[in-house]
Amino acid sequence: MIPGSTPLAETAAKTSRRRHLLDFEGWSRDDVLALLDTTDVMAQVMQRTIKKVPALQGFTIGTLFFEDSTRTRLSFERAARAQSADVISFAAGGSSLSKGESLKDTLRTIDALQADLYVVRHQAAGAPHQIARWTDALVVNAGDGRRAHPTQALLDAYTFRARFEGFDGFAGKRLAIVGDVMHSRVARSNVALWTLLGAEVVLCGPRTLLPAELGQARGVTLTHRVDEALEGAHAVMALRLQHERMTRGLLPSLAEYRQRYQVTRKRMRAAHAGALVMHPGPINRDIELEGALADAPYSVIEAQVANGVPVRMAILYTLLVGSR
Amino acid sequence: MPTPDTLPHGGDAPVPRTVVRGAHLIDAHGDHGLHDLWLRDGRIEGLDLDGAAELEVDASGLLVTPAFIDPHVHLRVPGQEEKEDLASGLGAAVAGGYATVISMANTDPVVDDPAIVRALREGAARLGLARLRPAAALSVGLRGERLADYAALRAAGAVMITDDGIPVADSHLQRRACEYARELGLVIQTHSEDPTLRSDGVMHEGRVSQALGLPGNPAEAESIMVFRDCEIARMTGARVHIAHVSSERGLRVVEWFKEQGTNVTCEVTPHHLTLTDAAWERFDPVFKVAPPLREASDVEALRDGARRAVVDCIGTDHAPHTRAEKDRDALAAPFGLPNIEVAFPLLYTELVLSGELELATLLGLLQGGPARVMGWPEPTLEPGASADVVLLDLERERPVEPATFTSKARFSPWEGRLLRGWPQATLVAGRMAFRRASGAPG
Numbered sequence: 001m002i003p004g005s006t007p008l009a010e011t012a013a014k015t016s017r018r019r020h021l022l023d024f025e026g027w028s029r030d031d032v033l034a035l036l037d038t039t040d041v042m043a044q045v046m047q048r049t050i051k052k053v054p055a056l057q058g059f060t061i062g063t064l065f066f067e068d069s070t071r072t073r074l075s076f077e078r079a080a081r082a083q084s085a086d087v088i089s090f091a092a093g094g095s096s097l098s099k100g101e102s103l104k105d106t107l108r109t110i111d112a113l114q115a116d117l118y119v120v121r122h123q124a125a126g127a128p129h130q131i132a133r134w135t136d137a138l139v140v141n142a143g144d145g146r147r148a149h150p151t152q153a154l155l156d157a158y159t160f161r162a163r164f165e166g167f168d169g170f171a172g173k174r175l176a177i178v179g180d181v182m183h184s185r186v187a188r189s190n191v192a193l194w195t196l197l198g199a200e201v202v203l204c205g206p207r208t209l210l211p212a213e214l215g216q217a218r219g220v221t222l223t224h225r226v227d228e229a230l231e232g233a234h235a236v237m238a239l240r241l242q243h244e245r246m247t248r249g250l251l252p253s254l255a256e257y258r259q260r261y262q263v264t265r266k267r268m269r270a271a272h273a274g275a276l277v278m279h280p281g282p283i284n285r286d287i288e289l290e291g292a293l294a295d296a297p298y299s300v301i302e303a304q305v306a307n308g309v310p311v312r313m314a315i316l317y318t319l320l321v322g323s324r
Numbered sequence: 325m326p327t328p329d330t331l332p333h334g335g336d337a338p339v340p341r342t343v344v345r346g347a348h349l350i351d352a353h354g355d356h357g358l359h360d361l362w363l364r365d366g367r368i369e370g371l372d373l374d375g376a377a378e379l380e381v382d383a384s385g386l387l388v389t390p391a392f393i394d395p396h397v398h399l400r401v402p403g404q405e406e407k408e409d410l411a412s413g414l415g416a417a418v419a420g421g422y423a424t425v426i427s428m429a430n431t432d433p434v435v436d437d438p439a440i441v442r443a444l445r446e447g448a449a450r451l452g453l454a455r456l457r458p459a460a461a462l463s464v465g466l467r468g469e470r471l472a473d474y475a476a477l478r479a480a481g482a483v484m485i486t487d488d489g490i491p492v493a494d495s496h497l498q499r500r501a502c503e504y505a506r507e508l509g510l511v512i513q514t515h516s517e518d519p520t521l522r523s524d525g526v527m528h529e530g531r532v533s534q535a536l537g538l539p540g541n542p543a544e545a546e547s548i549m550v551f552r553d554c555e556i557a558r559m560t561g562a563r564v565h566i567a568h569v570s571s572e573r574g575l576r577v578v579e580w581f582k583e584q585g586t587n588v589t590c591e592v593t594p595h596h597l598t599l600t601d602a603a604w605e606r607f608d609p610v611f612k613v614a615p616p617l618r619e620a621s622d623v624e625a626l627r628d629g630a631r632r633a634v635v636d637c638i639g640t641d642h643a644p645h646t647r648a649e650k651d652r653d654a655l656a657a658p659f660g661l662p663n664i665e666v667a668f669p670l671l672y673t674e675l676v677l678s679g680e681l682e683l684a685t686l687l688g689l690l691q692g693g694p695a696r697v698m699g700w701p702e703p704t705l706e707p708g709a710s711a712d713v714v715l716l717d718l719e720r721e722r723p724v725e726p727a728t729f730t731s732k733a734r735f736s737p738w739e740g741r742l743l744r745g746w747p748q749a750t751l752v753a754g755r756m757a758f759r760r761a762s763g764a765p766g
Contacts, residue, residue: 101648102648102651103651103652103653104648105651122653123655125536125537125607126536126654127653130608130653144537145654146537146538182534185537211534213531213534213535214535
């Protein structure tokens, strides 16, 4: 497109968050449910002998990982290639970003490669929003700072829907998230998504890792006691505890954290019958999660990883093709 | 105590005898109505005089008042001229109606050397734009370890001592700086934020920062350090000025000390008076400033403090950066925004026209307020006063257009905002230092 020739209507559409997946602002319950249905179709594709469809042939998807994350990048690239899209990859390590180039200038350079959609991972909250303002391409947030990780939340919700025995909708369901909520984009996105779907979310952690402001959202409650959080929960998500939290004065010791907040088989007895255990990975076994629990039959941690690909296939397909 | 101004402002050429005709005159002594204001040899000569003028300025329909004083600007000289230089920064100042500015010392190299102070003053005097009164560093290299040579810096023309940009973490050093500066009659200005509590915060800590997942900087980081700095002011008797108070609690601490007679003053910025942390919802680092934009209740408290004279003056904290630096992500972008060119129209439109603040109060915060902070004579239009005057158009509305800024930092949080009160001309020491192009829109 010739610069400056963007018609007004298109400019307005460009700023709409619904066109992108930056977070769940502007997404309705029906939008999300339709996406989960599309994911079912994609999951079937991934069961076939030949795991490839031509759905996105001719589209180019750029993965822009300003922050390293091999797992998430591979998951997106698999999702793109399984639909026959071309993939170009950018990783910040060794790029001119380290020489002080602005995010905007970096984006301009990459934009010359004319991708149709960018998958963006960045250590700063809001970087995908900034990029969405500066490009005509679509943007999928693959994790920005502590802010959002919407595809992770979607695969969590999808996994719950697929695996919870006798699933009859999200309304009345209770998700407990335990651990370092303050630094967690996974927690923030799951709060946004599950409350959008009509579920309740209980956030649990020590006061140093659980900002009171997060309890002001509708459908969200906070507690500092893990037994209270797990009481009647249909899904329990333990968050990864970063070791540097100890050095920054947020926690006294791993031993104390384990004792007070570890999700264990014993504590899971308070949860709802058939409750699932989830974890966004990578796991610190025997820290936030009792090691044996990760391998228990009601643990769906491996399914979460496997579902990452069909969920991301559904997102790429819906944004690139579904809306046109 | 003012340093004697030995350098002729704007060069050695004679200053033309000037008459500003049909001016509506207002100064600290009140509203004087319509007059011709005569200026001669850099001073106010008188009203409605006879004789020949070498320069006639038509001020019909304009308000004419003493030009403003800004106790807090970043001119980025020496060493960061890609952000701003003396011509662009002092040009921006006169375009904003300011005749005198105090420049901060957090440059590269730091203004901790008398030769740099002299060079700044000489460079500014040659330009003949706004008058420059440099601040010098509190600690050598802004490292917070050793006191700079205050007496030598003062002799070179420094009028204020501050490590602004970097809070002084060491309370012992702050105490000794205050004790030492007191006997020299220098003002100590403080950037009052507890660096450990502020931590890696890029915005105000609160509901918005938690929702946006950006690291927060709590208001208590300010109020705690304001308390320490006021307590050290009381303890040492030094003339301490608290820069850019941004929070309700910070301002309440200042008020508490003032009630006890402590010799402490404070300033607020145009952005803390008009913007809140909600601006961050677009993730635009143009809103990244230190201290951060706070909540609506804080803005209200600062406005109330301005009304009740708890706030002594407006300091813009004009802090230019390159566009590319502000186009980085929220964590990497630098703190600071340019505002000196829009300060008066912004505050006039948002505070005076909205009925929240009297025009006379706003003018006081820009004229007598900063003068009293510095121990300088109150700017007036009386015969003999320095001929620093600004012509303000309170009627015509025009949008903020960063592309037309004199500052090198051509971006603004108020871009497109329709404002009234734009300076049409600024005279400094009797010379025309700024005149808005007649073809300018609006």
